[in-house]
Amino acid sequence: MPAHTLSRRSFGAALLGAVGLAVAGGCSSGSSSAASSSTTATAGSGLFDATQVHSITFTFDQDAYDKVIDAYLNDQSKEWLEATVTIDGTTFEKAGLRLKGNSTLRGLTKTGATAGTGNNRGGGPGGSLSAEKPQDLPWLVRLDKYTDGQELGGYNEFVVRSNNTDSALNEAIALELLAVAGLATQKSVSTRLSVNGGSEVLRLIIENPADKWDADNFASAGILYKAESGGDYSYRGDDADSYKDVFDQETDTDNPNLAPLAAFLKFINQSDDATFAADLSKHLDVAAFANYLAFQELVKNTDDIDGPGNNSYLRYTTGKDQFTVVAWDHNLAFGGMGGGGGNRGGGGAPAGGGDQQQGQPPAGAQGQTQQNGGQGRRNGGGGPGGRSNILVTRFNADKGFKASYDKALTDLKATMFTSGKAAAILQTRAAVLTAKASDLISADTVTTEAEAIKANFT
Template sequence: MPAHTLSRRSFGAALLGVAGLAVAGGCSTGSAGSPGAAAAGEGLFDDGVVHDIGLAFERADYDAMIDAYLNDQDKSWIEATATIDGSTFERVGLRLKGNSSLRGLTRSGSTASTGEQGGGGPGGSVSAENPQDLPWLVRLDKFVEGQEFGGYTEFVVRSNNSESALNEAVALELLGLAGLATQGSVSTRLSVNGGGAVLRLIVENPGDKWDADRFGSAGILYKAESGGDYSYRGDDAGSYDGVFDQETDTDNPNLAPLAAFLKFINESDDAAFSAELGKHLDVPAFATYLAFQELVKNSDDIDGPGNNSYLRYTTGKDQFTVVAWDHNLAFGGMGGGNRGGGGPGQAPGGQAPKGQVASGQAAKTRGGGPGGRSNILVTRFTANETFKASYEKALTDLRASLYASGKAAEVLRVRAAVLTAGAGDLVSADTVAGESDAIKAFFTA
């Protein structure tokens, strides 16, 4: 693991009169804040430091965006000014990002019309009165072509049940060590419209740059939407509206490979599924994916309530890979409120004590067990003795390579040290230690 330089960055004057920033289009580089802060462009996803991000927008635009979501679940874009590690960007695109994390969105006592009861989904309950706590998608080039920071044009501000978000940060780093496509993540001090800073985790958004960096070959990335499933709905692309979204090469929509894959996993007989799945899917990677989700106790995965996954089609192989997404409930993090504090019987940060499952979280065992399975690909994969055996071997191998080896403990130690050194004013050392201990308990469970 590369050595990390631990430093704390002051956000101080980063907004410099948020309502009056006047750099027309493009980007201006200003002071990076306190001594020891890295120069702008050193790396948005350098996880050895706590980064500074400030967002500023017109309240009327924000209110209209919230109304659109509360009324119709529409996630509309607004323009904002973003200051990232001292560099200022005008006309940045900003919209809500998430599904379960927004189910409890309220404003002045109103609850989002999601069909859910109030109180929030697995991501917690959030209020429009606290925009610094909301899940966001930030696109630097949404309204200004070519606008970027160190090669990146977009990132996601994540929700988490814990105060430190260590559970997701550690899970994402371990995902990469498991040999699977992951998203970079960094801790940030986020401020909105000049308000007080809060600690938030930002992650890469799977898109064209991410896809090229991770796969390096021609293909198409599809995102499974929370309201959909993996059923075959015919060959008409319109049948998959709200079910799957094409996330890369969007100027050339093509759902034909996706429809063919869904037809196979739904309509092939058991013999064909067993014999031919490897032609359609990277089977070893999928076995590792399932084993990893079990290892980090993330039930909000491909067959969880949020349908959280991407499908990556590799053109040259005519084959799909399941890509992991959304690990804010890793290490038993189901339950509690949006910004920390677990429910009864939970360890700090909403984590479950060793040997227990967090409140509201049903235990899930691959191949059928409490909690069951809902995704057709997972159901058929784990019902097949050969594929199930590959999953069980992957689980054993990952437990040895990530947990028994001490790699997971070292990843956790380093990420916690960054917070202790760089965000002590936002999260106490005791909280970081307590949430670290809760995560660490899973390494030997």
């Protein structure tokens, strides 16, 4: 998205001006926006057109849905549900839906289920989610799950995200700013979602990091691994089975290969301090990692690599024999950990942190570093309710790497905030909601939530 220069007017006035331009250009609120975007989407490139509020409907058998919910409440298993999915007027029969998320789903309840049985804890720390409101649940959507070749504009899957704000602007803005920071990100768009003919609700959908996303974001061949919420970055040996439920291979899944991952984890856990400092750049894109950590600090996302959800990907580039840490999950960006009160699936972090403490540095490795000049939580100990991550701890304990992080903080603040790019992105995304989703969210709510995000830009 091109950068724009904000005038000296207040944000509210600028937003109203932008909305006025959008309306004058023929945009309207309500379901009519779905019809206008249908032509674009059908043409093959409009699914992630962020100038629109897209229309999505799910239709599925209630008994089959109940079985999926029961399976999750019993043992946290996430089974697939066959559904008809319609996007901007284009219908996909025999698509697939699957619950998506970890800490968020800990608040899932179902009427008639016994509280405390399985995962049903009567509204857990992940937020209060009701199985009676499937339109509010987090979903992974696979258009080609049961029908080969189904896609829209090259996309065969996407994620319906949860958020504890009504607008989900905090995540949408964070994702766009990742690109401004030169980091791999996911496209996102606002949608009006309805399930089985029910009322529409405002939801954010984003790209799911998988094969297409990997090819779009990385020029060289490689493998993408996802860190699971119950795992950590500890070295568990070279047996791939030791990493079950700790890391999942997300790309090239027909050729499972955890050997590069195991070697990387062995290095960051078992190398002595001198070797770690000298050789980390051989194993990790150090500059990108410094930018990643600085970015998370600047957008106040405490639910990242060393947060309670262990939210991160590791991307292995085959030709370089090197890893890149990839950002994931920004629904708690801009201080969203304890804020908001929206009904779109909660999004809070588990009370008391994650499931377990991550691996600590080996004997002789440096401990946690001091805070970086008051710049926040990057002391190797995670955020509020978080847990330490061995890579973060050792990176920040080294003076040279710590200096690269401090420089990234200064540079990214200028690039994203001082330049006005963040404010311009926020203004544009907020204007789309006000102009095209006024039946789902009030202008006052959009403005209030946008102002709260903008307060972080100074």
